[in-house]
Amino acid sequence: MDDARKNAVCLRVWGDNACFTRPEMKVERVSYDVMTPSAARGILEAILWKPAIRWQVTRIDVLKPIRWESVRRNEVETVVSTRNVTTTMSSGRGDLGLYIEEARQQRAGLFLRDVDYLIHACFELTDKAGHEDNHIKFAQMFRRRAEKGQCFNQPYLGCREFSAAFEPVEQGEELPVPISESRDLGWMLYDLDHLEAEPRPYFFRAMMEQGTIRVPAWDSSEVMG
Amino acid sequence: MSNPIQNRYEFVLLFDVQDGNPNGDPDAGNLPRVDPETGNGLVTDVCLKRKVRNYVGIAHGEQPPFEIYVKEKAILNHQHERAYKALDIDLSGDTGKRKGGENVEVARQWMCKNFYDVRTFGAVMSTGINCGQVRGPVQMSFARSVSPVVPLEHSITRMAVATEAEAEKQGGDNRTMGRKFTIPYALYRGHGYISAHLARQTGFSEEDLALLWEALTNMFEHDHSAARRQMSMRGLYIFKHDNALGHAPAHVLFDGITVQPRDGVSVPREFSDYQVTVNDTGLPQGVTLLRQVG
Numbered sequence: 001m002d003d004a005r006k007n008a009v010c011l012r013v014w015g016d017n018a019c020f021t022r023p024e025m026k027v028e029r030v031s032y033d034v035m036t037p038s039a040a041r042g043i044l045e046a047i048l049w050k051p052a053i054r055w056q057v058t059r060i061d062v063l064k065p066i067r068w069e070s071v072r073r074n075e076v077e078t079v080v081s082t083r084n085v086t087t088t089m090s091s092g093r094g095d096l097g098l099y100i101e102e103a104r105q106q107r108a109g110l111f112l113r114d115v116d117y118l119i120h121a122c123f124e125l126t127d128k129a130g131h132e133d134n135h136i137k138f139a140q141m142f143r144r145r146a147e148k149g150q151c152f153n154q155p156y157l158g159c160r161e162f163s164a165a166f167e168p169v170e171q172g173e174e175l176p177v178p179i180s181e182s183r184d185l186g187w188m189l190y191d192l193d194h195l196e197a198e199p200r201p202y203f204f205r206a207m208m209e210q211g212t213i214r215v216p217a218w219d220s221s222e223v224m225g
Numbered sequence: 226m227s228n229p230i231q232n233r234y235e236f237v238l239l240f241d242v243q244d245g246n247p248n249g250d251p252d253a254g255n256l257p258r259v260d261p262e263t264g265n266g267l268v269t270d271v272c273l274k275r276k277v278r279n280y281v282g283i284a285h286g287e288q289p290p291f292e293i294y295v296k297e298k299a300i301l302n303h304q305h306e307r308a309y310k311a312l313d314i315d316l317s318g319d320t321g322k323r324k325g326g327e328n329v330e331v332a333r334q335w336m337c338k339n340f341y342d343v344r345t346f347g348a349v350m351s352t353g354i355n356c357g358q359v360r361g362p363v364q365m366s367f368a369r370s371v372s373p374v375v376p377l378e379h380s381i382t383r384m385a386v387a388t389e390a391e392a393e394k395q396g397g398d399n400r401t402m403g404r405k406f407t408i409p410y411a412l413y414r415g416h417g418y419i420s421a422h423l424a425r426q427t428g429f430s431e432e433d434l435a436l437l438w439e440a441l442t443n444m445f446e447h448d449h450s451a452a453r454r455q456m457s458m459r460g461l462y463i464f465k466h467d468n469a470l471g472h473a474p475a476h477v478l479f480d481g482i483t484v485q486p487r488d489g490v491s492v493p494r495e496f497s498d499y500q501v502t503v504n505d506t507g508l509p510q511g512v513t514l515l516r517q518v519g
Contacts (some may be wrong), residue, residue: 016366016367016369017367035372042439059256067262069260069261069262070252071250071252071258071267071269072250072251072252073269073271074251074271075271076295078351079348079349079350079351080294080336080343080348080349080350081350081351082328082329082332082350082351084346085332085336085350086328086331086332089309089331089332092309093309094309096292096294096336096339096340097287097292097294097295097296098294098295098296099294099296099297100295100296100297101297106251108252109281113260113262124493138376145470146472148471148472148473148474149471149473149474149475149476149477150470150471150472151420151470151471152420152422152423152470153360153362153418153420153422153423154363154364154418154420154475156364156495158366160360161270161364161365161366161367162366163272163364163366163416163418163475165474165475165476166474167474
């Protein structure tokens with residue numbers, strides 16, 4: 001227990017908009033009602049990550065009512081073809097540009113607006129951790145960075161255009177109160193397993209109870225591949 | 226090209242529009258984008274990034290290493306063949322142990338070297354495997370207007386018709402009507418972030434950064450059209466941290482720049498109706514404010 005407290009962190013994140021895209025509706029993006037554990041992990045990693053640690057989100061508190069906004073944008077429908085690039089590279093000539101008029105899609109997105117969350121997480125040391133690595137070192141490094149607003153890249157709420165502001169909530173500090181709402185959020189993306197060549201999605205049954213979503217551990221039976 | 230930037234930056238953009246439509250909403254028949262809950266106007270991140278691309282395309286004639294990958298055909302159709310410089314790519318020290326072959330990694334780096342927008346904003350490369358992604362160092366958010374906006378609808382007439390059939394139907398009257406939408410005046414505020422760590426991965430250099438500031442400063446000057454009418458960059462405030470990780474939360478720095486309608490102004494119709502206050506005295510240690518515009 002003592003050890004678990006040492007590596008526990010609590011981070012408040014907020015922003016104007018967010019889109020935690022449902023994988024089954026990602027052409028015209030529709031966000032989940034709340035932040036997914038995988039998005040929360042992405043935010044923590046934007047502040048601190050080393051191969052020696054693995055973040056585990058334990059709880060997500062929703063601090064503001066769930067509200068929506070729809071935005072339609074012109075987007076591009078293709079991706080850079082590696083083969084074209086390598087051909088052009090070796091021949092030294094060619095046309096690689098992508099003309100947006102010819103590859104245009106108009107996509108609507110149903111985004112969240114005015115969001116505010118509390119991420120509770122801890123981390124484990126991986127087998128890449130060296131002798132000098134320990135929980136306290138990384139926990140303090142994370143706190144120092146979060147306090148000063150330092151980050152590897154600016155964290156974001158699901159998509160990069162929805163940047164997240166963040167600040168740590170120190171242990172012992174009074175926690176902001178989540179919204180008093182309970183909802184069955186259904187099956188929600190837990191995270192992607194990147195260990196194999198094709199990333200594999202895992203899901204869990206998310207329940208919001210009085211604004212709080214408890215996130216099970218990776219190896220728990222509640223997480224299904 | 227091989228000296229990526231070493232500092233973290235954030236920036237605040239202030240730009241305004243007069244009797245124009247800064248960014249149409251395809252969902253609302255091209256009305257200016259409006260946040261329905263607050264009535265404030267919106268300009269998407271991709272709209273602003275498009276203008277940066279266009280400016281760089283014009284400034285550097287679409288030549289590597291400043292070529293633009295995502296092009297607008299209207300301006301840039303004139304060059305279809307060009308010689309790319311075969312570049313010596315140093316792969317050592319890269320985290321290239323992902324599956325998918327060396328090919329992807331080499332192609333990715335080569336794209337970064339030749340294309341300004343790939344280096345700056347990133348791009349997705351197709352491989353079928355989740356590894357061909359380039360995350361660019363420059364991240365931008367939606368811009369929002371400081372005050373609620375009032376989109377106006379104007380009916381306009383054209384003294385000609387497009388087809389023979391239409392002319393016949395009108396018995397030679399030959400007139401059509403159309404609509405255009407404008408906002409009388411709005412001042413927008415947008416935020417951007419630049420990560421030195423991601424710059425290291427794409428090779429986004431000091432020279433590229435200077436070009437980005439130049440593009441943001443001048444992009445509206447080369448983007449005039451009937452729809453947009455008068456748009457101007459009114460403020461570009463850059464927070465420079467003296468290291469890569471930064472010294473203060475971005476939102477704290479952004480809070481140091483406040484924009485409000487002046488006392489007594491109930492209907493802002495020009496930039497001077499707003500009071501921009503820049504608090505550059507209480508900056509956290511290690512952060513400097515560069516006032517590029519405004």
